[in-house]
Amino acid sequence: QIHLEQSGAEVKKPGGSVKVSCKASGYTFVSHGITWVRQAPGQGLEWMGWINTYNGNTYYGPILQGRVTMTADTSTNTAYMELKSLKFDDTAVYYCARGGRWPGGYWGQGTLVTVSS
Amino acid sequence: DIQMTQSPSTLSASIGDRVTIICRASESISDWLAWYRQNPGEAPKLLISKASNLESGVPSRFSGSGSGTEFTLTIAGLQPEDFATYYCQQYDSFVGSFGQGTKVEIK
Numbered sequence: 270q271i272h273l274e275q276s277g278a279e280v281k282k283p284g285g286s287v288k289v290s291c292k293a294s295g296y297t298f299v300s301h302g303i304t305w306v307r308q309a310p311g312q313g314l315e316w317m318g319w320i321n322t323y324n325g326n327t328y329y330g331p332i333l334q335g336r337v338t339m340t341a342d343t344s345t346n347t348a349y350m351e352l353k354s355l356k357f358d359d360t361a362v363y364y365c366a367r368g369g370r371w372p373g374g375y376w377g378q379g380t381l382v383t384v385s386s
Numbered sequence: 387d388i389q390m391t392q393s394p395s396t397l398s399a400s401i402g403d404r405v406t407i408i409c410r411a412s413e414s415i416s417d418w419l420a421w422y423r424q425n426p427g428e429a430p431k432l433l434i435s436k437a438s439n440l441e442s443g444v445p446s447r448f449s450g451s452g453s454g455t456e457f458t459l460t461i462a463g464l465q466p467e468d469f470a471t472y473y474c475q476q477y478d479s480f481v482g483s484f485g486q487g488t489k490v491e492i493k
Contacts, residue, residue: 304482306430306484313471313473313484313485313486313487314422314424314430314473314475314484314487315484316475316481316482316483316484318481319480319482328480328481329481330481330482330483331387331481364429364430366429370477370480371435371477372420372422372432372435372475372477373430373432374432374441376429376430376431377429378429379429
């Protein structure tokens with residue numbers, strides 16, 4: 270069955286960086302893009318961007334442009350999202366989803382990233 | 387960037403009620419619209435894609451309609467698990483965006 274397993278919770282200091290992983294199984298990794306979405310505590314969903322796992326092309330939302338990098342390792346079927354220059358309001362649950370250009374039908378369990386001094 | 391606006395922000399209803407949520411896009415997105423339901427503490431669940439296509443396994447009480455800039459999600463006969471937050475998402479371009487969400491509460 271299709272499954273996306275994300276890395277564990279992280280606590281980071283302002284100005285630092287975090288890298289969240291998303292390991293896919295149960296389907297052909299390069300046939301579907303991976304989308305990243307985040308949700309601050311008590312807030313709505315924010316679309317962050319996606320990576321075409323076949324050719325590595327990335328598409329980022331305007332708010333995080335310049336601070337976020339999405340990559341994919343086709344040898345391990347794992348996608349990564351790195352966020353730099355962390356701010357307090359980057360505290361959120363970060364989700365990966367299989368979808369890319371298309372809606373996400375399968376989601377990871379979410380990774381809580383807390384930015385705290 | 388395409389902005390998505392949902393209304394209402396909160397909706398109070400009872401089990402068995404029929405409810406409708408509206409989603410408007412800041413420019414035409416044809417029918418490239420999806421609807422999700424998110425229960426507390428869980429990841430979102432895809433309900434509908436391409437404005438009106440029900441995903442496999444999603445109950446038929448959910449339906450979607452619309453095109454261009456105005457879309458609706460209707461739930462015909464609310465069930466306990468439907469008291470949740472609903473989001474629309476456009477995927478017309480390579481850069482997507484979500485509405486701010488509509489919380490369906492128990493009256």
